[in-house]
Amino acid sequence: MPPPRLRFAPMRVLFITGLTGFGLGGARTEEIRLLRRAAQAGCETAMCSDVLADELAGTRHFRLDYPPGERAAGQADAAVAAFAPEVVHVVGGGIRFLATCDRQLRAVPWVFTAHNVPPAERILSRFHGNSHLHYAVRNTLALPSVWSWRKFLKRGKFARTICHSNTVARRLEEVGCPTEKIVEIPFGSELPPAAFAQDPAQPTVFPPGAYPRLLTIAGLAHHKGQFDAVRMAGRLMPDFPKLSYCLIGMTRDRNYRAFLEKTIRDLGLAERVMLLHAASEAAKFSALREADLYIQPSHEEGFCIAFLEAAMLTPRLIGADTGAIAAMAANDVMARVAPPGNIAALESAARELLARQADPPAIIQRRQRLRASYSWDAYLAAHLQAYRDALS
Numbered sequence: 584m585p586p587p588r589l590r591f592a593p594m595r596v597l598f599i600t601g602l603t604g605f606g607l608g609g610a611r612t613e614e615i616r617l618l619r620r621a622a623q624a625g626c627e628t629a630m631c632s633d634v635l636a637d638e639l640a641g642t643r644h645f646r647l648d649y650p651p652g653e654r655a656a657g658q659a660d661a662a663v664a665a666f667a668p669e670v671v672h673v674v675g676g677g678i679r680f681l682a683t684c685d686r687q688l689r690a691v692p693w694v695f696t697a698h699n700v701p702p703a704e705r706i707l708s709r710f711h712g713n714s715h716l717h718y719a720v721r722n723t724l725a726l727p728s729v730w731s732w733r734k735f736l737k738r739g740k741f742a743r744t745i746c747h748s749n750t751v752a753r754r755l756e757e758v759g760c761p762t763e764k765i766v767e768i769p770f771g772s773e774l775p776p777a778a779f780a781q782d783p784a785q786p787t788v789f790p791p792g793a794y795p796r797l798l799t800i801a802g803l804a805h806h807k808g809q810f811d812a813v814r815m816a817g818r819l820m821p822d823f824p825k826l827s828y829c830l831i832g833m834t835r836d837r838n839y840r841a842f843l844e845k846t847i848r849d850l851g852l853a854e855r856v857m858l859l860h861a862a863s864e865a866a867k868f869s870a871l872r873e874a875d876l877y878i879q880p881s882h883e884e885g886f887c888i889a890f891l892e893a894a895m896l897t898p899r900l901i902g903a904d905t906g907a908i909a910a911m912a913a914n915d916v917m918a919r920v921a922p923p924g925n926i927a928a929l930e931s932a933a934r935e936l937l938a939r940q941a942d943p944p945a946i947i948q949r950r951q952r953l954r955a956s957y958s959w960d961a962y963l964a965a966h967l968q969a970y971r972d973a974l975s
Contacts, residue, residue: 593625594970597668599659599684601676603649604634609888610698613770614674615639620963631662651680659687670694670970678731685739692973694743699885700754701728706804708838714882714924717805729758736760742973745966747886748907766969769907770886771959774895778868785869788859793827795819795937798874798897800867800889801881802835803858808880808903808923809843815878815929817850823937828856829874831867871896876936881905882923891957894918895950898941901932911953917945 598618602611615638622628622642630642633649645662648654663671671693673684681695702725710717722729736744737759745766746752752767789796797816801807809830816828834840840858847856862870871877877893877900884906891911894900900918902908912918917939919932 593627594670594967594974595627595666595668596621596970597629597631597645597662597666597671598674599631599647599662599671599676600674601647601649601651601680602632602674604632604636610675610696611636613696616959617672617674617963617966618642620959621967624963624967626967629662629666629668631659651676651683655680655683656687659684663688663691670973672696672966672970678728678735681739682731682735685735685741689740692742693740694745694969694973695741696745697751697755698747699751699883700758701725701732703754703883704806704885706806706836708836711805711810711839711842714805718882733758743969745969748884749910750906751885766965766972768962768965768969769910769957770888770891771962772891772895772954772957773959774868774892777865778871778892778896781872782865782869785865787873788829788831788857788862788866788870789827789873792825794825795823795827795875796873797826797828797876797878797933798831798870798893799829799878799880800831800871800893801879802832803830803840803843803860804835805839806881806883807832808882810846811924811926811929812878812880813843813846813850813852813856814926815880815933816856817852818926818930819933820852820855822934826855828852829859829870830857831859831862831870834860868896875899875941876901876933878929878933879903879908880921880923880929881908884908887911891953894953896946898943898946899936899939901929901936911957915949917942917949 600614615636618628631645631647633647635644647658671688671691673695702722705721705725707721743764743766745768747770752765755765756762799812819826847853871893874897877897879890879902881903887906887908890902890908898917902912902920903923904920905923909920912920921928921932
């Protein structure tokens with residue numbers, strides 16, 4: 584269903600992104616969704632990017648080099664001059680690109696989306712066996728970026744910064760962003776009807792007779808915490824000899840994938856834990872319906888759509904306390920939240936939940952609650968309000 588038409592004069596909004604239109608991932612998906620819904624609601628929209636994504640066919644487009652380089656300032660100026668926006672929304676890009684936008688967008692109110700704050704979710708392909716050392720080295724290497732973000736957030740002329748969880752809002756405050764400029768806008772909940780319908784032609788990812796069937800969906804990288812959940816599965820094996828654990832996700836760090844594979848072999852779990860590098864949407868939805876327990880062991884998240892989707896289909900949920908996971912799991916008797924990186928807490932939560940009988944009506948109630956709390960209509964309305972606030 585398209586968003587309702589606006590009850591006020593439509594705004595002219597220019598979206599600028601330092602991401603490539605050829606790419607994949609949540610940030611690119613978000614900018615496409617946001618632009619399309621704003622246009623459907625009556626806003627006049629345009630996109631400044633390297634190429635126009637296929638999903639935005641027909642949208643007015645202005646060229647921006649990828650990655651943004653020396654010509655980015657002039658290209659942004661040209662887009663603003665040609666489109667004459669009332670508000671500019673910068674949806675994706677690193678600190679250098681944001682600093683360029685801050686210099687060039689002095690004549691027009693602008694906002695930007697902070698999916699997370701450095702060094703969070705930065706990949707370091709070393710020290711996977713020791714998280715304390717891994718993050719100490721990563722964070723040290725990221726110090727120049729962190730300092731640049733601090734300077735930009737304290738002095739930048741942006742009107743608002745939009746984030747998607749209280750976790751990121753706190754991080755923005757910690758690095759010096761004025762509180763009054765931070766707007767927290769959660770993502771919405773949306774699964775296609777096919778996600779809820781069992782397809783007999785879709786093969787299962789779990790072996791016959793497996794119990795419990797555990798599942799995690801996340802890109803393979805250290806900050807997603809799969810190592811913790813694999814170790815937890817190893818602790819459960821003596822009491823659950825038919826356990827099966829499936830990890831679905833694109834390989835974002837090959838060294839981390841190799842480390843996981845070695846850990847699985849060393850723990851004697853090669854027959855019980857499987858890594859699926861890429862899976863179709865149908866396969867993921869089938870796995871979510873079949874799983875007895877979904878685990879999101881992430882150390883760092885900006886929101887975590889994967890956990891929200893799992894909550895719609897899987898009876899039992901464990902998530903680490905990052906992103907919006909704790910908010911999504913609040914007051915849910917079949918969901919538990921653990922400190923990031925705490926394997927013992929994951930194990931305790933898993934044993935507690937697996938001792939509880941699944942309740943299908945409770946899942947239906949959970950869906951209704953989450954759909955009410957995480958609405959794409961509310962997401963759009965909050966963005967439009969942020970634009971109006973920027974204008975004022």
